[in-house]
Amino acid sequence: MKYHPIHLLQINLDFDFHNYKFALLSFFTAFVVTLITIPPILQVVKKYSLYDVPDFRKEHKVPVATFGGVAIWAGMITSLLMWFSFSNNATIISFMFSLIVLFSLGVMDDLKNLSARYKLIIEIGLATIMAIAGTRITTFNGVFGIYELPLSAQYTFTVLAIVGITNAFNLIDGIDGLAGGLGFMSLITLGIFLTLCGDTNMALIAFALAGGLLAFLYFNINPAKIFMGDTGSLVLGFVISIMCIRLMQVNNSMQHPVVPHSPIFVLGIVLIPVFDTLRVFSLRMWKGKSPFSPDKTHIHHLLTNSGFSHAFAAKLIGLIHAFVLMEVYWMKDLRQELTLFFLVVAMLVFVLALKHLAILKKTQFPKKQFEDYELN
Numbered sequence: 001m002k003y004h005p006i007h008l009l010q011i012n013l014d015f016d017f018h019n020y021k022f023a024l025l026s027f028f029t030a031f032v033v034t035l036i037t038i039p040p041i042l043q044v045v046k047k048y049s050l051y052d053v054p055d056f057r058k059e060h061k062v063p064v065a066t067f068g069g070v071a072i073w074a075g076m077i078t079s080l081l082m083w084f085s086f087s088n089n090a091t092i093i094s095f096m097f098s099l100i101v102l103f104s105l106g107v108m109d110d111l112k113n114l115s116a117r118y119k120l121i122i123e124i125g126l127a128t129i130m131a132i133a134g135t136r137i138t139t140f141n142g143v144f145g146i147y148e149l150p151l152s153a154q155y156t157f158t159v160l161a162i163v164g165i166t167n168a169f170n171l172i173d174g175i176d177g178l179a180g181g182l183g184f185m186s187l188i189t190l191g192i193f194l195t196l197c198g199d200t201n202m203a204l205i206a207f208a209l210a211g212g213l214l215a216f217l218y219f220n221i222n223p224a225k226i227f228m229g230d231t232g233s234l235v236l237g238f239v240i241s242i243m244c245i246r247l248m249q250v251n252n253s254m255q256h257p258v259v260p261h262s263p264i265f266v267l268g269i270v271l272i273p274v275f276d277t278l279r280v281f282s283l284r285m286w287k288g289k290s291p292f293s294p295d296k297t298h299i300h301h302l303l304t305n306s307g308f309s310h311a312f313a314a315k316l317i318g319l320i321h322a323f324v325l326m327e328v329y330w331m332k333d334l335r336q337e338l339t340l341f342f343l344v345v346a347m348l349v350f351v352l353a354l355k356h357l358a359i360l361k362k363t364q365f366p367k368k369q370f371e372d373y374e375l376n
Contacts, residue, residue, distance in 0.1 A: 019195050023207040026083045030211030034075030038219050041067055042226060050111070052227050064224055066110050068216050069232025073103050075212035076205075084204050094133035095242060098126040102238055106231030116292055120163070126238070127162035131155050135245050139252060141263050143336045162241045168273035169237030170230060171280075175300045176222035177314040182321050183236045184213045186269045189325055190243040196258045197250040206243050209236065222310040237273075244269060259329075261336045268328025268343060272299065272321050275347045302354040320350050
């Protein structure tokens with residue numbers, strides 16, 4: 001058998017265009033609706049001065065319009081109303097209810113800056129509802145010798161996963177184009193693999209949100225004209241968390257699973273936001289601070305604090321995310337513990353590499369010179 005010299009990047013997927021017909025319709029519907037919705041939102045924001053005002057922990061220097069998440073939501077919901085097969089299934093009802101609550105929560109937070117504790121309580125409640133409705137992590141597929149989980153453990157890990165991933169995407173939404181770019185790649189991956197597993201209806205949700213995100217990114221790429229706000233990031237993280245659990249469920253129910261070790265695979269899909277959140281929380285607690293205390297220590301801050309632009313930071317982290325997505329699929333047949341070890345080591349290497357890039361930037365461009373360089 002002849003192997004490509006860059007065999008680590010080889011991905012072999014069976015692609016049947018017929019299976020993706022409605023996925024494409026869902027994607028483009030959301031894209032168009034979001035694209036035409038953002039300009040009116042920008043006008044409303046300007047009229048009522050609904051800007052995200054800079055402070056010590058934010059990266060932007062001038063007020064920027066928020067509520068981009070409203071446009072993303074509008075695109076996704078319009079697309080689902082047109083192409084999604086709704087039913088009286090408890091999972092679908094719970095999911096749609098949760099989306100409405102999260103959307104409302106995000107809008108209120110963007111308007112009034114709700115307390116983190118209040119948002120966390122609501123997120124835990126919604127995660128519990130989804131677990132009761134049947135969207136649960138039921139098995140670890142043999143990771144560290146753990147297979148079927150007791151019911152109490154299923155609820156515990158499911159709630160932790162949903163709340164954790166939701167907040168991880170909320171926290172990584174710190175620079176132009178980053179959360180949207182990572183979310184877009186993750187959703188496309190989830191949509192493709194849900195379709196390969198035969199769950200084409202749920203895959204439409206992933207493709208619809210991805211379409212809305214792509215249109216949003218047109219306005220969010222540095223320099224951003226609008227932010228998604230908590231309205232967008234909370235919905236984004238929540239949808240990705242539910243799609244990850246759903247992929248694990250349908251994949252494990254197949255006679256011949258598309259992904260042999262789905263828990264590690266879905267971890268790769270959310271690895272950067274989740275790893276970064278755990279790293280930052282650990283560093284804060286190590287310093288005797290609250291894990292929720294705001295600072296500028298996230299993965300993108302490793303670059304922007306040293307003078308790299310938002311555009312460069314978002315593209316570089318996006319490339320790392322793409323690499324992880326490809327590699328976690330390539331390693332799907334390896335022992336799960338080995339794959340998990342590789343993912344953790346890879347992220348540690350990436351973080352150290354980003355820190356060294358920052359040192360290189362400081363060495364080559366002293367702060368004053370770099371500011372002059374950027375202006376020119």
